[in-house]
Amino acid sequence: MHTAVVLAGGRSTRFGPRDKAVADLAGTPMIRRVADRLVSVVDALVVNCREDQVDAIDAALDGFPLPVRFAVDETPDEGPMAGIGRGLRAVEGEYAFVVACDMPFVDPGIVAFLFERVVDHDAAVPRLDDEWFQTTHAVYRADAMADACDAALARDDHKILAALFEVDYVVVDEPALRAHGSLDTFENVNTREELAAAEARLG
Ligand SMILES: Nc1nc2c(ncn2[C@@H]2O[C@H](COP(=O)(O)OP(=O)(O)OP(=O)(O)O)[C@@H](O)[C@H]2O)c(=O)[nH]1
Numbered sequence: 215m216h217t218a219v220v221l222a223g224g225r226s227t228r229f230g231p232r233d234k235a236v237a238d239l240a241g242t243p244m245i246r247r248v249a250d251r252l253v254s255v256v257d258a259l260v261v262n263c264r265e266d267q268v269d270a271i272d273a274a275l276d277g278f279p280l281p282v283r284f285a286v287d288e289t290p291d292e293g294p295m296a297g298i299g300r301g302l303r304a305v306e307g308e309y310a311f312v313v314a315c316d317m318p319f320v321d322p323g324i325v326a327f328l329f330e331r332v333v334d335h336d337a338a339v340p341r342l343d344d345e346w347f348q349t350t351h352a353v354y355r356a357d358a359m360a361d362a363c364d365a366a367l368a369r370d371d372h373k374i375l376a377a378l379f380e381v382d383y384v385v386v387d388e389p390a391l392r393a394h395g396s397l398d399t400f401e402n403v404n405t406r407e408e409l410a411a412a413e414a415r416l417g
Pocket residue numbers: 221222223224225226227228229262263287290291292293294296297298313314315316350402404
């Protein structure tokens with residue numbers, strides 16, 4: 215049983231007045247594009263967001279073929295790591311792929327490979343040459359990482375790496391990632407300009 219946890223609890227401040235999670239990207243809400251890319255590699259979807267986002271996201275996911283569950287932030291605006299922990303608590307299986315709602319080119323081949331690499335560990339985290347850990351595009355053992363998130367938050371540390379470094383993680387490097395899919399998987403849409411660029415690529 216593999217789950218995807220889609221993080222959508224941010225305020226999209228660089229994007230503008232509206233929520234990028236449900237922004238139209240070439241005719242499809244962004245979060246729906248992310249979800250649709252994952253149908254072949256997971257069995258269920260968990261969406262982490264604020265209460266005030268639920269109706270719009272639920273509408274965007276209307277007719278999605280897998281079970282969808284919402285994991286609403288108890289306290290909003292605690293940062294993405296709090297969202298990861300909250301989302302992972304709602305996961306039923308052992309492992310979950312955590313992904314930001316603004317990664318519309320997420321590659322199922324790479325996701326499947328991360329699920330392979332995480333076996334016997336608590337996390338499989340991509341890291342490209344000369345870049346930092348892709349913690350919002352990683353597979354986690356749900357209970358271990360949720361515990362690590364709670365522990366970090368309890369000491370008022372909101373950094374994702376503070377939680378990650380508490381668990382047994384493996385780094386998945388660029389050559390391995392390239393062998394399993396397109397690095398476009400990590401592209402994320404933060405601004406209107408990036409939305410236009412993504413739209414252009416989708417033709
Ligand atoms: N639950 C929760 N998720 C968050 C929070 N902040 C960011 N996220 C999510 O983390 C992911 C990466 O964050 P960003 O790309 O910075 O998105 P954002 O914070 O909405 O956008 P900006 O306001 O422009 O930084 C996105 O999927 C966000 O929805 C938060 O405070 N709580």
